[in-house]
Amino acid sequence: MQKFLSFFRLSSRFSFNCKASRFIIGTKTSVSSLIDDFISLLFPRMCAACGKSLLKQEEIICISCEFHLPRTNFHLSLENPMFKLFWGKVILESAASYLYFHKGNKVQQLIHQLKYQGRKDIGIKLGQQYGYDLKVSPFFQTIQLIIPIPLYAKRLKKRGYNQSEQFAIGLGEIMKIPVDPNSICRIKETETQTNKSRFKRWQNVAEVFEVKDGVSLEMKHILLVDDVITTGATLESCILALHTIRGIRISVATIAVAFL
Ligand SMILES: [Zn+2]
Numbered sequence: 410m411q412k413f414l415s416f417f418r419l420s421s422r423f424s425f426n427c428k429a430s431r432f433i434i435g436t437k438t439s440v441s442s443l444i445d446d447f448i449s450l451l452f453p454r455m456c457a458a459c460g461k462s463l464l465k466q467e468e469i470i471c472i473s474c475e476f477h478l479p480r481t482n483f484h485l486s487l488e489n490p491m492f493k494l495f496w497g498k499v500i501l502e503s504a505a506s507y508l509y510f511h512k513g514n515k516v517q518q519l520i521h522q523l524k525y526q527g528r529k530d531i532g533i534k535l536g537q538q539y540g541y542d543l544k545v546s547p548f549f550q551t552i553q554l555i556i557p558i559p560l561y562a563k564r565l566k567k568r569g570y571n572q573s574e575q576f577a578i579g580l581g582e583i584m585k586i587p588v589d590p591n592s593i594c595r596i597k598e599t600e601t602q603t604n605k606s607r608f609k610r611w612q613n614v615a616e617v618f619e620v621k622d623g624v625s626l627e628m629k630h631i632l633l634v635d636d637v638i639t640t641g642a643t644l645e646s647c648i649l650a651l652h653t654i655r656g657i658r659i660s661v662a663t664i665a666v667a668f669l
Pocket of ligand 1: 456457458459460461470471472473474475
């Protein structure tokens with residue numbers, strides 16, 4: 410249906426483009442906007458956070474929800490709570506997370522749709538928004554490559570995409586930094602971390618990641634990206650694997666933080 414609608418939109422525009430007169434151009438705009446109005450009447454676009462209809466100029470999240478998103482502003486200070494979570498465990502250049510994740514809040518709804526309802530666009534949108542913040546943060550100025558935490562192959566096949574990669578794509582687009590989804594891979598499926606003791610969590614994520622192409626990462630400052638940080642154990646395990654690479658510097662960024 411979506412394909413049919415886009416074809417309909419395109420063909421109506423094309424037929425008017427063939428005639429070059431101010432009158433026709435004016436008509437084209439009004440007809441095309443009429444078609445858009447008609448389509449949005451039949452298939453209203455909803456805000457992914459509150460479910461209300463989106464206005465014409467709004468995309469994915471309405472202006473009100475966007476304004477009220479619970480931002481952490483961690484990117485404004487180096488020694489923020491997320492950076493401190495890794496103290497004494499792994500060496501990091503900087504760490505930041507875009508939003509606070511709480512049970513039942515709008516961030517949880519957004520992440521749920523991104524992970525389980527095929528809404529890749531939410532990940533890209535949040536990445537773009539956070540990209541503007543990180544671009545001006547003094548702590549993320551030397552990043553050369555963005556690497557999303559990989560999914561286990563079986564899970565990737567089932568979901569069809571990696572949600573962290575979508576966030577990375579949005580970040581990369583705004584920060585003008587390439588995204589590398591291939592240099593590391595996840596060689597072990599991990600169980601959920603939430604109800605495990607610290608030692609069990611560590612056992613669970615030990616040797617989960619493998620570096621496939623270490624040479625291309627040598628002497629680089631990379632931004633490792635994940636969806637939600639809870640205990641930090643998964644990121645920690647991936648950082649340890651990456652620290653085997655010569656001269657590498659690592660920073661991390663996540664969509665949301667759930668430990669506060
Ligand atoms: Zn909304």
